[in-house]
Amino acid sequence: MDQKRSTLDLFNTDLATELRLGLPGTTDDKPEIIKTASLSGNKRSSSEMGSSTCTDENQSRFSPPTKEQVVGWPPVRSYRKNILQAKKPESETGSGMYVKVSMDGAPYLRKLDLKVYKCYEELMEGLQEMFKCIIGLYSEREGYNGSQHVPTYEDKDGDWMLVGDVPWEMFISSCKRLRIMKSCEARGLSA
Amino acid sequence: MMLLQPSMDPNRKRAKSVDRVDSVDSGSESFESTRKCGFPDEVLERVLSLIDSHKDRSSVSLVCKDWYNAERWSRRDVFIGNCYSVSPEIVAARFPRVRSVTLKGKPRFSDFNLVPEDWGADVHPWLSVFSTAYPFLEELRLKRMAVTDESLEFLATNFHGFKALSLLSCDGFSTDGLKAIATHCKNLTELDIQENGIDDLGGHWLSCFPESLTSLEVLNFASLNSEVSFDALEKLVSRCKSLRVLKVNRNVSLDQLQKLLLHCPLLMELGTGTFMQELISGPVTEFKTMFSNCKNLVTLSGLWDATPLYLPVIYPACASLTFLNLSYATLRSDELANLLAHCKSLRRLWLLDTVGDKGLEAVGSCCPLLEELRVFPADPFDQEIFLGVTESGFVSVSHGCPKLRYVLYFCRQMTNAAVATIARNCPDFTHFRLCIMNPGQPDYLTKEPMDDAFGSVVKTCTKLQRLAISGLLTDRTFEYIGKYAKNLETLSVAFAGSSDLGMESVLKGCMKLRKLEIRDCPFGNAALLSGLTKYESMRSLWMSACNVTMNGCRALAKEKPRLNVEVMRDEEGSDDSQAHKVYVYRSVAGPRRDAPPFVLTL
Numbered sequence: 001m002d003q004k005r006s007t008l009d010l011f012n013t014d015l016a017t018e019l020r021l022g023l024p025g026t027t028d029d030k031p032e033i034i035k036t037a038s039l040s041g042n043k044r045s046s047s048e049m050g051s052s053t054c055t056d057e058n059q060s061r062f063s064p065p066t067k068e069q070v071v072g073w074p075p076v077r078s079y080r081k082n083i084l085q086a087k088k089p090e091s092e093t094g095s096g097m098y099v100k101v102s103m104d105g106a107p108y109l110r111k112l113d114l115k116v117y118k119c120y121e122e123l124m125e126g127l128q129e130m131f132k133c134i135i136g137l138y139s140e141r142e143g144y145n146g147s148q149h150v151p152t153y154e155d156k157d158g159d160w161m162l163v164g165d166v167p168w169e170m171f172i173s174s175c176k177r178l179r180i181m182k183s184c185e186a187r188g189l190s191a
Numbered sequence: 192m193m194l195l196q197p198s199m200d201p202n203r204k205r206a207k208s209v210d211r212v213d214s215v216d217s218g219s220e221s222f223e224s225t226r227k228c229g230f231p232d233e234v235l236e237r238v239l240s241l242i243d244s245h246k247d248r249s250s251v252s253l254v255c256k257d258w259y260n261a262e263r264w265s266r267r268d269v270f271i272g273n274c275y276s277v278s279p280e281i282v283a284a285r286f287p288r289v290r291s292v293t294l295k296g297k298p299r300f301s302d303f304n305l306v307p308e309d310w311g312a313d314v315h316p317w318l319s320v321f322s323t324a325y326p327f328l329e330e331l332r333l334k335r336m337a338v339t340d341e342s343l344e345f346l347a348t349n350f351h352g353f354k355a356l357s358l359l360s361c362d363g364f365s366t367d368g369l370k371a372i373a374t375h376c377k378n379l380t381e382l383d384i385q386e387n388g389i390d391d392l393g394g395h396w397l398s399c400f401p402e403s404l405t406s407l408e409v410l411n412f413a414s415l416n417s418e419v420s421f422d423a424l425e426k427l428v429s430r431c432k433s434l435r436v437l438k439v440n441r442n443v444s445l446d447q448l449q450k451l452l453l454h455c456p457l458l459m460e461l462g463t464g465t466f467m468q469e470l471i472s473g474p475v476t477e478f479k480t481m482f483s484n485c486k487n488l489v490t491l492s493g494l495w496d497a498t499p500l501y502l503p504v505i506y507p508a509c510a511s512l513t514f515l516n517l518s519y520a521t522l523r524s525d526e527l528a529n530l531l532a533h534c535k536s537l538r539r540l541w542l543l544d545t546v547g548d549k550g551l552e553a554v555g556s557c558c559p560l561l562e563e564l565r566v567f568p569a570d571p572f573d574q575e576i577f578l579g580v581t582e583s584g585f586v587s588v589s590h591g592c593p594k595l596r597y598v599l600y601f602c603r604q605m606t607n608a609a610v611a612t613i614a615r616n617c618p619d620f621t622h623f624r625l626c627i628m629n630p631g632q633p634d635y636l637t638k639e640p641m642d643d644a645f646g647s648v649v650k651t652c653t654k655l656q657r658l659a660i661s662g663l664l665t666d667r668t669f670e671y672i673g674k675y676a677k678n679l680e681t682l683s684v685a686f687a688g689s690s691d692l693g694m695e696s697v698l699k700g701c702m703k704l705r706k707l708e709i710r711d712c713p714f715g716n717a718a719l720l721s722g723l724t725k726y727e728s729m730r731s732l733w734m735s736a737c738n739v740t741m742n743g744c745r746a747l748a749k750e751k752p753r754l755n756v757e758v759m760r761d762e763e764g765s766d767d768s769q770a771h772k773v774y775v776y777r778s779v780a781g782p783r784r785d786a787p788p789f790v791l792t793l
Contacts, residue, residue: 072300084571
């Protein structure tokens with residue numbers, strides 16, 4: 001427990017649940033997520049699940065008047081330019097990778113662009129924000145034990161898998177749709 | 192400062208300097224000494240060998256013939272700021288015992304694609320001459336030079352004591368060239384590969400270091416994309432006991448980095464690989480001690496893909512850091528704030544503008560010793576932009592960091608008032624480079640030109656050596672610069688000014704100006720020619736997309752035969768009389784003999 005506490009201290013985040021009566025996705029407020037205690041040493045810290053927001057807080061989506069690209073302006077070296085291009089999520093330059101997301105108990109489906117996320121933790125944040133739910137900790141051995149909701153996905157073969165088992169790149173190339181199940185129904189999916 | 196004319200009456204006032212390397216042919220009896228020096232040559236040489244500064248050495252060499260000779264024999268380190276200002280033969284003739292050469296080639300705007308490929312600055316002619324003149328050459332540092340694999344192989348096989356190679360912003364070579372260096376340079380201490388136009392054919396080059404090589408002190412391959420053999424890298428790092436700088440590339444994972452750090456506890460500068468692991472790998476606790484043994488770490492960079500989960504791993508090393516380069520980590524403000532809380536000793540900080548103004552507030556409150564700040568744009572070319580940083584972030588930093596002397600700041604909005612505040616808070620600026628990314632953009636609150644902003648900088652910051660201006664600017668900016676910026680050496684101008692008067696003011700007023708680079712400004716022949724008497728005291732002048740014509744350039748070339756006036760023809764080749772790209776520089780080597788067809792020397 002001491003080890004866990006000090007790891008969490010490092011992140012200096014304060015997470016708390018917020019109970020609400022509305023349906024998932026019906027309010028604009030950002031939920032806060034609690035740190036759940038881990039039961040085994042293998043479980044990872046829940047702070048990885050949501051200590052920072054997915055979208056940049058300075059993001060303002062206004063479109064300036066389109067202007068031609070001026071050669072060599074702004075004065076950013078080619079090396080840096082190329083690195084930044086590579087870092088950009090493909091959804092900005094090409095088509096997104098939208099998958100349907102359902103949550104047990106929610107009346108309607110949502111659509112999510114997987115290309116926007118770089119890794120599982122960002123995806124979890126996105127899901128939690130979208131559905132105002134708590135997904136909790138993942139571990140290889142026990143899956144999402146201890147959480148109310150468990151994220152699953154349908155892969156290319158039509159099988160329902162637990163989100164997090166395979167490497168990220170493999171996941172986004174094989175994920176057809178997502179479903180956030182209630183943990184009581186998710187038994188049998190963990191490895 | 193060097194003499195230009197070979198024969199001069201020593202009583203006459205010496206001409207202003209040319210470049211740092213003397214033009215005088217050392218073989219000829221160039222001038223009479225006015226007084227015979229009392230010291231024996233050996234003593235003089237011994238004393239002079241303690242002088243490192245190039246400027247001081249230049250002054251020393253002008254005292255008298257004996258001092259000139261003693262200086263040239265004791266010179267170990269030659270710096271050539273413009274490879275075309277002098278020839279390798281002249282350098283070799285004057286300085287017989289050089290061990291280290293620094294060469295800069297293309298004009299700086301070539302970094303931004305304004306100079307066509309095959310423009311020149313080939314290093315090979317230099318290497319050819321040096322292979323006979325300096326067979327014991329140990330160090331070569333190249334910036335914006337054209338380098339081929341053949342040249343690298345030539346270097347590796349012809350200089351048997353060769354120790355240190357640094358390549359920055361060079362192009363024309365591939366990782367095969369690095370293979371040659373790794374294979375043949377038995378005494379290599381430094382391999383520093385930074386941001387070059389390199390053809391990355393794979394990571395095999397690293398495996399070419401023989402097992403007998405144990406001398407490496409500096410290894411930087413952060414900018415290479417291909418994966419190297421981790422096994423080879425680990426073995427190399429563990430046998431090079433004096434390694435103090437290690438910058439790996441993105442392919443090196445966190446747990447691999449952890450293993451490497453075990454082998455080099457003396458490390459002073461570290462560039463990490465990717466700073467993120469897949470969800471399913473080991474927990475963070477494994478990496479917590481990774482940095483606790485790095486007692487000597489002062490510089491940290493890399494941190495690719497760093498997320499809040501893993502960033503805390505570096506906290507134990509932060510207290511002693513003086514330089515933190517986060518310009519490849521897309522951190523947000525809170526992530527940065529948490530990190531900086533541990534970095535009280537920072538002197539230099541590079542960031543991406545994803546941190547926002549809030550992140551910069553954290554800089555202001557956490558880093559009182561900060562001297563240098565660079566904020567790069569994460570999305571410089573995107574139409575659908577996110578805000579990045581504004582004037583408010585810059586002001587916050589200036590409040591908390593009064594020792595700031597070097598700033599590079601990319602932003603999308605700025606005000607005159609903010610810059611005035613910043614200058615007041617940080618009067619010690621030596622380098623002020625502000626890039627308002629939308630060309631010709633006014634003060635976004637008052638809609639006025641940004642003249643007063645730069646006016647306040649030059650008035651307040653009397654030590655200013657380098658200035659880059661942007662935004663909507665009239666001739667008034669240049670009048671201010673000419674009037675107040677008496678220590679200015681480098682000026683970069685884009686999309687600014689209203690008439691020739693602008694450029695004229697600068698050329699007339701800035702006594703110490705050495706480098707002037709201008710693009711897309713309404714300066715014409717009158718402006719160009721107003722600097723007639725000035726260009727020989729400067730390293731170079733660049734003007735592109737201005738109003739200068741071929742006739743203006745020809746007039747300049749005719750009046751000043753010791754200047755090389757080069758005009759680059761535009762690819763579209765519309766109007767013959769417009770001189771699209773003009774590059775003027777002093778030279779004692781005469782016009783270039785390797786100019787490509789699109790470069791016309793007038």
